[in-house]
Amino acid sequence: MAISGLMILKKMAWQTPGDSITAKENALWVIYAPLNSLESRTVRYGLSLLAISVQKIKGIGFPILIVTDDDSLMPEHLPTPFRGSEVILLSDKTLGAKFTARANTPVPKIATEYRIDIHANQGYGIWFETGPAKGEEWKGVLAGGLISDVNAHGVGTSGLLPLKTVLEYQMQGIKLSFGKNEFSAWAVKNIIDDQHSYYFRFNDIPDQILFGQLPDEQDDGLLYHIELC
DSSP, X not given: OXXXXXXXXXXXXXXXXXXXXXXXXXXXXXXXXXXXXXXXHXXXXXXXXXXXXXXXXXOTTSOEEEEESOTTOOGGGSOGGGTTOEEEETTOTTHHHHHHHHHXXXXXXXXXXXXXXXXXXXXXXXXXXXXXXXXXXXXXXEEEESSSOEEEEEEEETTSOOSSOOOSSOEEXXXXXXXXXXXXXXXXXXXXXTTEEEEEEESSOOSEEEEEEOOOSSOOOEEEEEEOO
């Protein structure tokens, strides 16, 4: 997969490679990222959405190799979904051998404390789905974005964007500080177990998102932070 600055989010172009990457016989995702190709917010956001979708199916441990001619590029410079990737220089003479080795290495099972997935099409836009890990529950749930506001939300069965939803004590316009940044969030007091999810959509590209159990007087809550751009 090569990176193009012409990736158009509104037309969901980032979804196109998804089926081939998640195919059962595919054991490796290789991204070719020429110098400066990852500087665009839309490219980074589109890749993050694709990575979240891929990792939902293949697992967090699914190998991602980023091939580049930029010797300054490091995984820690990338959005959160790519922090576990391997960056390899195009000039590396062992490139082919590394592809073969990674493709033949069993994917490690890495547990997470939360679930996250993406639901998107040109009609209803881009929705995030989040929820607790198996056997856990959130007593109330919250989600917010940086440089973007939530403009719709809902609760429903996991894996299926709800057509109708019942929201308990919904809240909007919550301001949260995380590090040096302020996030704008929405929340509900519905209990979310491992069979249900919280769905939310933004009015623009959120550079970062926060989500998780809603804090209250008895519980500090547990929020998760993901950089998308």
